[in-house]
Amino acid sequence: MNHRHTLLAVMVFMVTVMTMTDAALGETLYVSAKSAQLRSGKTSLDPVVAGLKLGESLEVVKREERWLQVRTAKGVQGWIYATHVSESKPAGGDNELAALGKGFRQTEASSVTASAGARGLDKASESYANRAGITQQHRDAVDRMTANKIPDEDIQAFLKAGRLGEYAE
């Protein structure tokens, strides 16, 4: 009886070690594209199983030429096009030093301008335009440029029509 218990314990231990080794071998990569699609198969014709965001971590299951089989942190498994991942985590937005600088500077800034992403020029840019004598026509042009949005689906459709990116194969 004791012997059987020992054997069982050894087997459990071995399975645990094997599982741990397997997990340790699974390389971690990060989504490096602004957005990316996880597909059920390794072609762009296969259905999308999940939308991925920049910086998301992925565990590599298998590599096959231009496509990688990966598992997300939520456990969803699928295929992603190789140029959409990188080995290092993208910095994203401000790096640590820039964020630190922003923190320091904000203690100085009593009035914060409107976000540049909103429609209309920044308060500071508007003030610059006044001082530099920029015409209303040119201000409107930069304003339109700032506000110009193209949905991701349109960019994907454009790439697909040109057989570019993951749509090349």
Next chain:
Amino acid sequence: MLNRSSRGLLVVGLVLFSTAGVTGCAEIQKAAEGAARSSGNERLAKTIHGGGTLIGGLLPIGYEEEQTIGQAIALQVVARYGGVYDQPDLTRYVNLVGRGVALTCDRADIDYRFAILNHDSINAFAAPAGYIFVTRGLLKTIKNEAELAAVLGHEIGHVTQKHILDVIQRSKQIAGVAETGLAYANKNPDAFKNVIDGAVKKLLDEGLDQGKELESDRLGVIFASRVGYDPTAYETFLDRLRTLKGDDRAFFKTHPDFSNRLSTVRSTISEQKLKATGILLADRFSRSSSGAL
């Protein structure tokens, strides 16, 4: 027995120590400043406050400030280059090519916007925060979408590497200016104008350093190739520019030394093993631009 100044320093030190683990540096600075003030040492409080300004000025420029700077520079580019060319379909096409390339560039988290300048000269510019311009003259010189993708990739490279911000940071340090961006722009708009005008002069009149141009050539061909465009298209394009004559040579003032640029592109293609995919999309380019230029 500690004197007043030492007691102040001790209090400030204790505050720094106790807050360091849980709060950001700005909060630490504020807390230390408050501690110095409440211990009756106004001079120390002012020093800490000034130290924050100085350190804040030396640290890299954040994205919010980059947007302000980019927008101000964009205003000057548009004003100096004949305004934006009003061709919505062609502008959308240039944006689709550019944003397709930007999707997998090395700084994919920010918005990139592209506009055509109503100018016959052959040129392209990138302002911080992804404001990218190509002239009508440049589009006339381009033969296919792969060439356009690499040109836009080159400009995206200037943004990913923050080349203009680097120029601003250096000029600021030389001038002893401790702040920039929002605080600087709002508190001292005339000084902000000087910073922007200096950056515009470098971008439009003097041109960036050769090292920055070569780095962007390298990145341009890599970014375009990631999407699947044939990287040799950029080589063909640069070779075509080299043979330009007359007024078109104005481009050489801001983008010098083509033999160096060509050899950089060739070595990037071979070292990075970039695949000659044969994807040029000349038809799509000519369909999108015909009659619009």
